[in-house]
Amino acid sequence: MKFFIDTANLDEIAEAQALGVLDGVTTNPSLMAKEGITGSDNILAHYKRICEIVEGDVSAEVISTDFEGMVKEGEALAALHPQIVVKLPMIADGVKACKYFSDKGIKTNVTLIFSSGQALLAAKAGATYMSPFLGRLDDISTDGLQLIAEIRQIYDNYGFETQILSASVRNTMHVINCAKIGSDVMTGPLSSITGLLKHPLTVSGLAKFLEDYKKGN
Ligand code: G3P
Secondary structure, three states, X not given: OEEEEEOOOHHHHHHHHXXXXXXXXXXXXXXXXXXXXXXXHHHHHHHHHHHHHOOOEEEEEOOOOOHHHHHHHHHHHHHHOOOEEEEEEOOHHHHHHHHHHHHOOOOEEEEEEOOHHHHHHHHHOOOOEEEEEHHHHHHOOOOHHHHHHHHHHHHXXXXXXXXXXXXXXXXXXXXXXXXXXXXXXXXXXXXHHHHHHOOHHHHHHHHHHHHHHHHOO
């Protein structure tokens, strides 16, 4: 399973990259705003900085909601850097734009997926990735992991190559359960990645090894 980090924070991206397990980055307009990045020139420059830190795919989201606007914005984003993936919303014009970009060989990520029907449409439009929002479904008492499992089954039934990018991952158990289901990618905060390191027996075991080493030297 690929690990993407879901942030526009350069320090966090660099930390995950330095750990050696990072496969890419996802961003959205809310994450950009959280870092105080506003205005299209600043946003484009920030995407370039992210691409310079990470080796894998970097999802950059359009803010247009009409086909022509999405195509114009998406082409400008794709031209920025070869690692850019054009992120499009799951609305009718987003599906049309996804088909347009996939026909041109430009990578896409269809976002705001909350049903297996939407996942099916994204795959039919040739999306490279599609992002079901696991945590936001859990937030409203709906089983997000059940949706991921359903999409996995549908995609496997027909050999769709669109990658399931489980998004809105909030914690380590989301990561582990996504891996059990066979999600292709997960994207979450840095804590959902570094949290996987933690085990008290690792901490106490290492302390004992070091203590015993010192006794013998
Ligand atoms: O990648 C989608 C993600 O940014 C949404 O996460 O935690 O805002 O639901 P969250």
